[in-house]
Amino acid sequence: MSERVPATIPQQEPLLRVDARRNRERLVAAARDLLAREGTEVSIADIAAQAGVGKGTVFRHYASKDALVAEVVCEVLEALLSRGRELASTLPPADALRAFMTEAVHRQADDRAFCEVVAGASAGNERVQESIRRLHELVDELTAHAREAGAIRADVTGDDIALLVSGIYQTAAPLARTDPGLWRRYLALTLDGLLPRHAHPLPHPSPRLAARVS
Amino acid sequence: MSERVPATIPQQEPLLRVDARRNRERLVAAARDLLAREGTEVSIADIAAQAGVGKGTVFRHYASKDALVAEVVCEVLEALLSRGRELASTLPPADALRAFMTEAVHRQADDRAFCEVVAGASAGNERVQESIRRLHELVDELTAHAREAGAIRADVTGDDIALLVSGIYQTAAPLARTDPGLWRRYLALTLDGLLPRHAHPLPHPSPRLAARVS
Amino acid sequence: MSERVPATIPQQEPLLRVDARRNRERLVAAARDLLAREGTEVSIADIAAQAGVGKGTVFRHYASKDALVAEVVCEVLEALLSRGRELASTLPPADALRAFMTEAVHRQADDRAFCEVVAGASAGNERVQESIRRLHELVDELTAHAREAGAIRADVTGDDIALLVSGIYQTAAPLARTDPGLWRRYLALTLDGLLPRHAHPLPHPSPRLAARVS
Amino acid sequence: MSERVPATIPQQEPLLRVDARRNRERLVAAARDLLAREGTEVSIADIAAQAGVGKGTVFRHYASKDALVAEVVCEVLEALLSRGRELASTLPPADALRAFMTEAVHRQADDRAFCEVVAGASAGNERVQESIRRLHELVDELTAHAREAGAIRADVTGDDIALLVSGIYQTAAPLARTDPGLWRRYLALTLDGLLPRHAHPLPHPSPRLAARVS
DNA sequence: AATGAATGAGAATTCATTCAT
DNA sequence: TATGAATGAATTCTCATTCAT
Incomplete structure (x- = not known):
């Protein structure tokens, strides 16, 4: 005491x-x-x-290397989660989703370990899994609101958004060193692809991220 | 074959x-x-x-492990290059680009080492760099033709396409084991984003992939 | 107590x-x-x-781990010494020796570190050596009296008894967890072997424990 | 081939x-x-x-340290087993048991790892367990024959002999360096204790070594 | 006097690479 | 030419001991 x-x-x-x-x-x-x-x-x-x-x-x-990695990665995940909640409660649905995706991609920029972990490496770590789970809940919510507001196409789910956020950064990653803001270009391109007016029917069903945990 | x-x-x-x-x-x-x-x-x-x-x-x-990896990866790169040339010479521009992107993502979907290398690992290997350079030339050509045909938005370059092809697969990669065809969904979404209709101007200039080599 | x-x-x-x-x-x-x-x-x-x-x-x-171990082990050695002296002064020779051996084996049965040290580990420690030396003096005395009383065979010395006490416990040790009282069986067997009436001449001279210190 | x-x-x-x-x-x-x-x-x-x-x-x-230890220890165990079988088939029961015990103790002389393993350390190793199991079968047989021939007391079992063989060496071990043949003295003493003549009833039941495996 | 943070010398084990056969 | 034995640096992790607070 x-x-x-x-x-x-x-x-x-x-x-x-x-x-x-x-x-x-x-x-x-x-x-x-x-x-x-x-x-x-x-x-x-x-x-x-x-x-x-x-x-x-x-x-x-830190009891093990894995725990140290989890610490660093969870820092980013938690910061993102917290920022996302703030956005969700202060912005209109379309803006909130866009702002969140921007934040999320930005955080990945220049962070290879974060990408590895988000992409599945050391997914065995409980702490990381829990953070990711909470983040997915938030993404589901942001996505649902944006969809209901007609801001994005109807066939896109929160799981799609979670994956896209990771993928957008991966797209720009090879040039991260020489062109660190490049991800903004692919984020914009993806956002255009998410607009309802462009939509062709998607040829493959939305993923079930829950499956990933098992 | x-x-x-x-x-x-x-x-x-x-x-x-x-x-x-x-x-x-x-x-x-x-x-x-x-x-x-x-x-x-x-x-x-x-x-x-x-x-x-x-x-x-x-x-x-093979002089080193790296050289063996390069051999195998270059095989895939060369096969892709050869397939791309065939597509370029037999299909109309819009179809050729779409078919090439489909091929390219598909090859990654079945090859973890290919993904790693394309995404930057062992990029130091000269032979790999040379193959990638030639592939980029082809992609530049495919992209230019599609752009000139009005099939894709005007502000997208071959370098964009090269990066997107890698990124699309990365997007689906976390679920590759449970949902191996998922990349088709994100390819379709990206293709929608590439359409010229109603495109918003992109907020960041096109990359110069040559820089990547240095 | x-x-x-x-x-x-x-x-x-x-x-x-x-x-x-x-x-x-x-x-x-x-x-x-x-x-x-x-x-x-x-x-x-x-x-x-x-x-x-x-x-x-x-x-x-304690200056080192070794010194702490010595402290704890010497405590047991000293307690055993003190108990042995009490037995020597209150019981007839045959009973005193038997009671002492019983005590000595019993103490080992509950103390892994004590066994290790008595069996040779950290024998380098001066304090432990001194305690063991004093204990051996007592054992010599107990043995001599029992021998003189005709309770044990004539060719057995105090050094034999000291070693046997350690060995008896080692015999039962592999089953210490599942059968903690087993040492009593081998103590009894050994005591039978020490009786004069059974004696065949022993094929090897009695040890000189002093040599052990060097 | x-x-x-x-x-x-x-x-x-x-x-x-x-x-x-x-x-x-x-x-x-x-x-x-x-x-x-x-x-x-x-x-x-x-x-x-x-x-x-x-x-x-x-x-x-050797795939691991454990495997190397097992190799060395099993060498000794197997040699002993093979020697014991030879003795069992060529000598009368009393002599066979005595000769086997002599062999067995002798092999342990100066072998700390062998003792540790026989006494339970790394008992997890399958190869070691199997060797020990076979050795116990042999000891059971030798002991039964000797008992039936009236050469040893009726209340001693093969499991007792197995433990005693290990314990006899432990008794002499502290002086192994300076007096390497000392074990013969304690073997003789133990053999005297095993004689049926005048045996006092043992105060604790024979162990069940099988329990040790579980 | 007490603390527990920091240290760094090992421990077992893995693996790309070299080289004797 | 092919082999696989040998190497030793590198890895994660443990722990007795020292020392700043």
């Missing part, structure tokens, strides 16, 4: 010594950077070196 | 003893299969085992 | 602050428990956690 | 190149030596170094 931070300070994480907290932050920053640039195959040794700490310190903060 | 080199074309490969040639073929067949199913992370030992040869034989035929 | 040092005996340990003393006691209690149950491979972290102290505190009280 | 050794050479192991065979032998010899002297905790690196090979070579020959 007495070691806990007074209730007025709004942090849920267990209290750490200042130096430990600084190390943890450097660690997460290094992991964020290297995972983004090199993907989940980057070694713990490299992350520790870039953070300026020993390898052991990584494992003091 | 049609993509095999006709027997009359004099081969550039060094002459090999019959058994060496047979080994090489078994090796490539095994690599093709395993790389397609498991991606570039498959081990040389596994490939050699499936081919029924020793690991040393792999390195006798 | 009886093996605890009476409160009136002036302690040799340095004076400690009350909280330090309490910590040390909790530490030793935790070490006793875990070392007995899991052997010397238990980690300092586990011991510290069970004691409710930090790892640093362990090293404040 | 043609690579196989002609049928007249009585070896069942797959053929290895002479250099590989030599390395394997050096490896097993090093493992035998170090496992015997230091127990199963010895590191693969140490074994490899003593064998004069790289660490990778160890894993080429």
Whole structure:
């Protein structure tokens, strides 16, 4: 009790010594950077070196490499979720969906590990699965509202949007280094494809993302 | 079938003893299969085992794992190139582009290593780069013709199409196992987005893929 | 119970602050428990956690893991020594020896680390060696008296008894979990073998345990 | 076929190149030596170094450390089994049992890993379990015959003998280095304890070793 | 005096690549 | 030419011990 931070300070994480907290932050920053640039195959040794700490310190903060990856990826997922909820409650349906997709693609830009994980790697991690599940709920809601408002074609579902958001970034990814804003071009193109007026009937049924979990 | 080199074309490969040639073929067949199913992370030992040869034989035929991956991937790239040329010369522009994109996405759908490489892995390999360069020339041509025919919006270039082809597959990839034909849905959606009717101006200039090589 | 040092005996340990003393006691209690149950491979972290102290505190009280193990093992050795002296002074020679052996095997049966150390592990520790040396003196005395009383065969020495006590437990150890009292069976068998009436001449001279120290 | 050794050479192991065979032998010899002297905790690196090979070579020959330990231990177990069968079929019951126990203890002399494994460590290994099971069958048979011949007391079973054989060596083990033949002394003592004459009833029922497997 | 964060030397294991046979 | 044995660097992870707070 007495070691806990007074209730007025709004942090849920267990209290750490200042130096430990600084190390943890450097660690997460290094992991964020290297995972983004090199993907989940980057070694713990490299992350520790870039953070300026020993390898052991990584494992003091995270029980396994998988847990560290989950931390970094969930950070992004949670930020996106939170931003998405804000958009859903403040914008009209069409704008909310567009703004959310923009945010979502943007977050993936330059983040290979995020893409890998969203695309299925280390999907075994519970924490990541839970975040993704919540995100899908939000996407379903945003999509349903936009569809009901007539802003997007009737045959597109939330699962489609979730996949497209990942795919749009992948489209631009090969040039991420030299042309980091390119994803905006393919997002725009995709949004045009989602408009009701263009719609040809789609030749394959909408996916059931739930299947992915099993 | 049609993509095999006709027997009359004099081969550039060094002459090999019959058994060496047979080994090489078994090796490539095994690599093709395993790389397609498991991606570039498959081990040389596994490939050699499936081919029924020793690991040393792999390195006798290919200087490194990377070179073997390049061989297999280039095969697919060349086959695609050859198929694309055929389409370009036999179909009207709009159909040719659509058929080519369909082919191209389809090939990725069955080949994990191909996807990895096209999406950037081992892009350092010269042979792969050369194949991709030639493919881009073809795509430029197909795209230009379709654009001139008014089949696609005016602000879309060959480089856009090349990237989109990769991205469409990535969009469907997370569900590749449970819903292997899903890419057709996103291809259709993308094609709708490419239509000239009512297109909104794109917010970011077309990429210069050449930059990718450097 | 009886093996605890009476409160009136002036302690040799340095004076400690009350909280330090309490910590040390909790530490030793935790070490006793875990070392007995899991052997010397238990980690300092586990011991510290069970004691409710930090790892640093362990090293404040004991210079190394080895020293902590020695502390706990010596406790048992000293308790056994003290108990043995009591038996030697209160029972007739034959009964005293039998009772001591029973005590000694019994203590091993509940203490994995004790077994490991008695069987040779960390025998390098000076403190342990000293305790064992004193115990051997007692065993020599008990054995000599029993031999002189004609209770055991003439060709058996104190060093034999010391080794047998360890060996009897090792015999039953593989089944310690499922049959914790089994050692009594092999103790009885060994005691029968020690009777003078059964004796065939032994084919190898009695050991010189002192050699073990070097 | 043609690579196989002609049928007249009585070896069942797959053929290895002479250099590989030599390395394997050096490896097993090093493992035998170090496992015997230091127990199963010895590191693969140490074994490899003593064998004069790289660490990778160890894993080429044995899939895991556990498998290497099993190899070395099973060697001893199988040799013992085979020797025991020979004794059972050539000697009268009392002599056969005594000779077998002598052999069995002798094999353990100076072999810490063997003792650890026989005493339960790495008992998870299937190969080891199978060898031990067969050995127990033999011990049961030898013991039954000796008992029926009146050579040993009626209340002693094969499981007792199996445990005693291990325990006898453990008794002498602390002095194994300085007095390597000491086990003969404790074997003789134990054999005296097994004689039917004047035996006191044993205070604890015979163990059921089968329980150990589960 | 107490803490627990940081350390870094290993541990077992994998695998692309080299090289003796 | 083909083989597969040998290599050793790299990987994730553990833990006794040190030291700043």
